Amino acid sequence: MSDIIQFGLLGLGLGAIYALLGQGVLLIYRGSGVVNIAHGGFAMIGAYLYLQFSSPSSFNASVPVTAGLPPVLAFVLAVVVTALLGLAVDQLVLRRMRNASPLTRLIATLIVLLVLQAGAAKIWGYAPPFVKPILPSSLLKIGDASISESYFWLLGIGIVITAALMIVWRYTRIGWVTAAVSQNERGAAALGISPGFVSSATWVAGTALAAVAGILVAPITQVSPTALSLLIIPVLAALVLADFKSFPLVLAASLFMGVAQTILIRFNADFKNLTGIAAVSDAFPLIVLIVVLLARGSSLPLRGQAGERLPLIGNGRFRWGIVIPLFVVVMLLIFLVFPTTWLSALSVTFVVSIILLSLVVLIGYTGQVSIAQYAIAAVGGLIGARLTVDLGFTFIPALIVGTLAAAVIGLLFALPALRTRGVNLAVITLAATWAVNDMILTNSNFSGTSAGLRVGQASILGLDISGSTHPERYAAFTLIVLVIAMFVVTNLRRGRLGRSMIAVRSNERAASASGVNVSRTKMISFTISGALAGLGGILLTYQFTTASFTQYDTFTSMLAVAWIVIGGVGFVVGAIFAAVGAPSALSSLIALNWQGFVDWLPLIAGLGSLGAIIFNPHGIVQDLSVRFGKLEKRIAPKLPWVRPVKRFEPSTEAVTPTRVEPKNLTVTGLSVRYGGVVAVDSLSFEVRPGQVVGLIGPNGAGKTSLMDAVSGFTPYSGSVSLGDEKIDGWAPHRRAGHGIVRSFQGLELFPEMTVLENLQVPQDRKIGLKALLELVRPSKTVLDPVTMAAVQDFGLAPLLHKTPDDISYGERRLVAIARAVAAKPSVLLLDEPVAGLSDSESAEFGRLVRRLADSWGMAVLVIEHDMNFVMSICDRITVIDFGKHVCDGTAGEVRENPAAIAAYLGDDAEENDSEPTGATPVVAGKGAHR
Numbered sequence: 065m066s067d068i069i070q071f072g073l074l075g076l077g078l079g080a081i082y083a084l085l086g087q088g089v090l091l092i093y094r095g096s097g098v099v100n101i102a103h104g105g106f107a108m109i110g111a112y113l114y115l116q117f118s119s120p121s122s123f124n125a126s127v128p129v130t131a132g133l134p135p136v137l138a139f140v141l142a143v144v145v146t147a148l149l150g151l152a153v154d155q156l157v158l159r160r161m162r163n164a165s166p167l168t169r170l171i172a173t174l175i176v177l178l179v180l181q182a183g184a185a186k187i188w189g190y191a192p193p194f195v196k197p198i199l200p201s202s203l204l205k206i207g208d209a210s211i212s213e214s215y216f217w218l219l220g221i222g223i224v225i226t227a228a229l230m231i232v233w234r235y236t237r238i239g240w241v242t243a244a245v246s247q248n249e250r251g252a253a254a255l256g257i258s259p260g261f262v263s264s265a266t267w268v269a270g271t272a273l274a275a276v277a278g279i280l281v282a283p284i285t286q287v288s289p290t291a292l293s294l295l296i297i298p299v300l301a302a303l304v305l306a307d308f309k310s311f312p313l314v315l316a317a318s319l320f321m322g323v324a325q326t327i328l329i330r331f332n333a334d335f336k337n338l339t340g341i342a343a344v345s346d347a348f349p350l351i352v353l354i355v356v357l358l359a360r361g362s363s364l365p366l367r368g369q370a371g372e373r374l375p376l377i378g379n380g381r382f383r384w385g386i387v388i389p390l391f392v393v394v395m396l397l398i399f400l401v402f403p404t405t406w407l408s409a410l411s412v413t414f415v416v417s418i419i420l421l422s423l424v425v426l427i428g429y430t431g432q433v434s435i436a437q438y439a440i441a442a443v444g445g446l447i448g449a450r451l452t453v454d455l456g457f458t459f460i461p462a463l464i465v466g467t468l469a470a471a472v473i474g475l476l477f478a479l480p481a482l483r484t485r486g487v488n489l490a491v492i493t494l495a496a497t498w499a500v501n502d503m504i505l506t507n508s509n510f511s512g513t514s515a516g517l518r519v520g521q522a523s524i525l526g527l528d529i530s531g532s533t534h535p536e537r538y539a540a541f542t543l544i545v546l547v548i549a550m551f552v553v554t555n556l557r558r559g560r561l562g563r564s565m566i567a568v569r570s571n572e573r574a575a576s577a578s579g580v581n582v583s584r585t586k587m588i589s590f591t592i593s594g595a596l597a598g599l600g601g602i603l604l605t606y607q608f609t610t611a612s613f614t615q616y617d618t619f620t621s622m623l624a625v626a627w628i629v630i631g632g633v634g635f636v637v638g639a640i641f642a643a644v645g646a647p648s649a650l651s652s653l654i655a656l657n658w659q660g661f662v663d664w665l666p667l668i669a670g671l672g673s674l675g676a677i678i679f680n681p682h683g684i685v686q687d688l689s690v691r692f693g694k695l696e697k698r699i700a701p702k703l704p705w706v707r708p709v710k711r712f713e714p715s716t717e718a719v720t721p722t723r724v725e726p727k728n729l730t731v732t733g734l735s736v737r738y739g740g741v742v743a744v745d746s747l748s749f750e751v752r753p754g755q756v757v758g759l760i761g762p763n764g765a766g767k768t769s770l771m772d773a774v775s776g777f778t779p780y781s782g783s784v785s786l787g788d789e790k791i792d793g794w795a796p797h798r799r800a801g802h803g804i805v806r807s808f809q810g811l812e813l814f815p816e817m818t819v820l821e822n823l824q825v826p827q828d829r830k831i832g833l834k835a836l837l838e839l840v841r842p843s844k845t846v847l848d849p850v851t852m853a854a855v856q857d858f859g860l861a862p863l864l865h866k867t868p869d870d871i872s873y874g875e876r877r878l879v880a881i882a883r884a885v886a887a888k889p890s891v892l893l894l895d896e897p898v899a900g901l902s903d904s905e906s907a908e909f910g911r912l913v914r915r916l917a918d919s920w921g922m923a924v925l926v927i928e929h930d931m932n933f934v935m936s937i938c939d940r941i942t943v944i945d946f947g948k949h950v951c952d953g954t955a956g957e958v959r960e961n962p963a964a965i966a967a968y969l970g971d972d973a974e975e976n977d978s979e980p981t982g983a984t985p986v987v988a989g990k991g992a993h994r
């Protein structure tokens with residue numbers, strides 16, 4: 065028992081360290097919106113600087129700065145220099161990336177961490193120096209337990225700093241100003257507050273706090289370039305537990321994390337004896353993150369959360385005309401020219417490219433940021449190796465089983481992604497990588513002694529292809545596998561699976577409304593990506609006769625994400641560019657030829673990566689592909705073996721709109737509540753096939769909430785039926801599949817896809833065997849008759865190969881409706897379809913909506929503030945206010961209704977009477993089943 069008390073007390077000290085770091089991360093997050101993964105790196109720099117300034121000059125004679133200063137002066141100087149470094153990172157890196165996606169900014173901090181580590185290693189080396197305790201550290205006896213006084217000092221300092229931050233936050237101008245910026249940057253800017261200044265101030269204060277933490281904990285944790293960096297994982301778990309909300313909550317959550325983790329450390333050895341799994345305490349942050357984020361998360365983002373832009377993606381064309389000649393040339397070089405060292409580096413480059421292709425699928429295509437792909441690759445490799453060592457599997461069976469096992473592990477990683485996304489998902493996968501590394505990969509029970517596992521020589525049908533004996537054969541084999549993997553990933557991009565993935569990445573709500581099963585799509589993406597990572601992991605494992613699993617540490621996993629983002633995470637070729645920088649890959653050849661350069665390499669690579677991500681957040685390949693595209697246009701026609709790309713051209717023969725399956729929409733006693741707000745209060749109505757019903761009411765009346773409920777985006781009470789079927793509890797994509805489809809106020813087109821691809825998404829929603837076959841044999845583009853009729857009816861043929869950014873606002877509105885129509889809805893829900901259009905455009909739009917009801921037989925429910933539009937096209941109109949039914953009737957009846965006039969129409973009704981606009985009034989009830 066006394067040892068548990070002792071571990072618990074030690075945990076308070078560890079928790080205080082987490083709190084000191086966590087408060088800095090929270091400050092920076094509030095002031096700049098950036099989750100600073102590099103925070104532990106700043107703590108490390110602070111500790112080194114303190115040692116540099118305070119220790120005798122023997123500490124590091126190569127650094128020409130004052131040494132041997134009094135401790136207090138050294139402390140202040142170290143904190144100030146670290147804070148200036150923080151300011152520089154804000155000014156030179158993050159300020160320039162204001163418009164980049166949060167993911168790209170997160171990765172920028174990752175690269176900053178790598179630069180700080182590389183810089184520290186260059187200046188101070190890797191050997192941890194002796195650090196004299198700063199805080200009093202005599203042993204105190206508490207009951208049977210004895211514990212160093214320094215832990216209580218740390219706790220006290222943690223509490224004092226938290227209290228100070230709270231006071232500044234609540235009672236000073238700088239606190240209010242930061243709070244204002246953190247809640248609404250634009251609003252704060254409009255009030256004359258400079259978000260740039262606030263961001264810099266919080267970076268200075270946050271990194272100063274990191275330095276304080278680093279200096280205080282250095283005697284406990286040791287100092288080395290990598291020592292403090294990974295503390296960010298439990299710190300982020302504490303911040304997530306505290307919901308990034310307040311300084312006292314962060315303190316409480318940090319203390320909880322520290323105590324729980326330290327008590328778990330007490331049981332590490334027992335657990336290892338029992339299960340073989342080591343360092344179970346390192347899984348604690350992961351468990352906290354999973355439990356908290358899954359409990360809090362939602363399967364679809366809320367209104368207003370969607371729509372963040374990620375790095376650009378390529379068009380997925382596999383250029384045979386380039387790949388085949390290049391393949392032949394590289395094969396000739398492999399067998400005839402390259403020396404062994406080159407061949408080995410080449411094999412690693414090809415294999416790492418395959419692992420990085422898994423990130424192209426996951427981050428590039430699907431927008432799911434996973435830092436765990438290297439860990440999955442390693443586990444795949446380890447499974448293959450154990451199959452060989454324990455069960456005598458030869459290379460190819462081990463390759464197949466290991467790849468499948470990694471696919472399953474990939475699928476497991478999809479589970480958190482079903483309920484959380486973005487930076488949160490990145491943090492979960494980071495914690496998972498750390499846990500997998502400490503518990504399994506570096507655990508000799510599984511991965512063998514330091515000598516590694518002996519897997520023997522890789523061979524295919526008796527032909528020895530081992531990298532140890534025949535490096536040229538192994539390089540050729542890995543090249544063939546890489547080309548196949550690239551072919552599959554490009555096909556994926558162009559096929560229906562890829563379109564669903566890109567739809568999910570670009571806007572989960574809109575994807576779901578188009579009938580895409582978001583959860584299933586994510587699971588498929590994680591599975592394919594796991595398989596690719598596992599395939600790469602096994603190829604690395606079997607390159608030589610002995611495999612070691614130490615090279616997959618958490619930093620390499622982070623680095624892999626950084627490389628691919630710099631290479632171009634949306635591009636298949638980006639994976640190859642990125643792989644060149646991996647350890648033992650082609651860049652390592654530099655080490656052989658320029659020894660003097662090697663020490664500088666990590667730092668130069670880190671700074672180069674920072675430059676690359678600042679100046680092109682879409683990756684090096686994006687820029688190259690634009691240039692290459694222009695060159696290709698000029699040269700390709702002159703090359704006899706390059707066939708011109710055939711673009712899809714829609715049929716010019718008139719397609720008559722097929723009438724959709726007629727189904728009534730019946731809403732009964734529907735209510736929507738957000739906490740205490742009743743947005744929709746027991747509404748009932750019906751929309752029949754061929755009928756256009758308008759839903760009007762003042763701002764905040766509950767119209768969009770009603771549409772969210774009917775389309776499955778918001779929980780509600782009451783009931784919704786489609787035809788004879790009750791659809792309550794159905795997810796949006798299932799409702800869409802059964803014929804109830806909506807458009808959005810903000811259009812929510814998929815910007816990375818062409819208009820054609822946008823229209824294909826709803827018709828792709830059935831993903832079966834055909835979708836998998838497309839991975840090896842892409843199918844031709846076809847538009848089903850309904851989509852084709854929409855293209856003709858809406859005049860979209862000239863726009864099909866343009867992206868939404870390249871067409872006018874009015875055209876985008878047409879595409880949004882056409883995309884909804886392409887899902888063949890029996891019931892179409894339109895949310896403010898003519899907002900922002902001119903009178904003549906909305907009149908034209910009105911005629912089109914009317915055609916959808918009259919000629920296509922759809923039941924249309926339309927929300928709109930433009931009364932000319934509503935009055936001219938609707939068969940019936942329902943007026944609501946404060947979520948309650950006010951009245952309903954035909955346009956004429958509603959116009960005259962005093963309750964409608966009082967609630968919403970006001971003078972507009974009279975204006976509408978006296979001043980008809982360009983809209984062509986359609987006889988209400990035409991074609992309606994009333």
Ligand SMILES: Nc1ncnc2c1ncn2[C@@H]1O[C@H](COP(=O)(O)OP(=O)(O)OP(=O)(O)O)[C@@H](O)[C@H]1O
Pocket residue numbers: 366738741742743761762763764765766767768769770
């Ligand atoms: N996610 C939410 N959480 C809390 N309250 C919400 C949420 N979404 C909407 N509300 C509130 O519910 C009420 C109805 O909002 P809703 O957006 O449905 O109205 P609306 O009629 O569509 O308005 P508008 O015409 O401006 O689009 C408003 O008071 C709004 O503030």
